[in-house]
Amino acid sequence: MVNELDEVTGPTRHDGRDVNVIDKQIPATIGAGTRVFEAGIWVGGVVLAACVALAAQADLAVVSLAMLVGLVPGLVFQLMKTNAGVYLRQLEQKVQADASQIDNYLEQRVQILQNLAQLVTRSVELDKQVMTSIAAYRAGLPGAGAQDLNDKAAQLDTGFGRINVAFEAYPELRSHANIAEAMRQNAYLQKEVTAARTLYNDTVATWNRDIFAWPTKVIVASNRGYTTRIPFTASLETKAAARDRFFGV
Structure with a gap:
């Protein structure tokens, strides 16, 4: 791949350039994708656990227990936050x-x-x-x-x-x-x-x-x-x- 910053044949700046700090505060923001990811940890864990229990033809008590276990990823993520x-x-x-x-x-x-x-x-x-x-x-x-x-x-x-x-x-x-x-x-x-x-x-x-x-x-x-x-x-x-x-x- 060609070197895009070719210091041999590329143009050079002989007069130099001063460096200055931009006097600006940038807020920390999150997009919709991150919010979906966060919600998915809670919902996805519960739904996945319930589906596995139902697929195994487990009774209602086992399905309920599996749903509670499915909350673990969300709880862990909350602890991380x-x-x-x-x-x-x-x-x-x-x-x-x-x-x-x-x-x-x-x-x-x-x-x-x-x-x-x-x-x-x-x-x-x-x-x-x-x-x-x-x-x-x-x-x-x-x-x-x-x-x-x-x-x-x-x-x-x-x-x-x-x-x-x-x-x-x-x-x-x-x-x-x-x-x-x-x-x-x-x-x-x-x-x-x-x-x-x-x-x-x-x-x-x-x-x-x-x-x-x-x-x-x-x-x-x-x-x-x-x-x-x-x-x-x-x-x-x-x-x-x-x-x-x-x-x-």
Whole structure:
């Protein structure tokens, strides 16, 4: 069979292409076929058992017993749906816990930024906008959604960037032990935020996959109105800075 993606003779795209996350939640739904399948497990098991008993010319008591046995597949399927529901509930809680962990790291970065700005201000006249922005950063963190937290993290990066400008203008600040420790803590927390975002995105990917898993999970997800979740993404400013500063694009 001919290779449809022939990288030798096929057209190539030399200018590249940027990848973006679609900001859309897709609901988990089931069609008529799945509903027929679910009903068929109950009805089919009973009818099949009754037919077998009648074909064997069994008495009414045996036929009744066979019909009860025929309910077993439906009961097993119901148990599977219950287990699927418990699993999705637990996964939902994990998504929330992972998002909360990002929130905690960002909160710590806000505190470090606040302390660092105060330390630097004692030595040089720091841009007053940095100090007035810190309160807004801190107030906006609790209860923020995924995209809001993403925006707050970008704002924090901007705040630390302004302090770095002060470092460039006043190199002697780097020798200040408390300032150096605060910057070290910030660098550590930046890595923790990145790791926490990766963990969150992995959990979201699992959620987005499992709510469409047929048959039990998608049935439960559809009945409960579950939708896909949107992962964390880098802001447009962050992408532009990465290209301009690191890759020279």
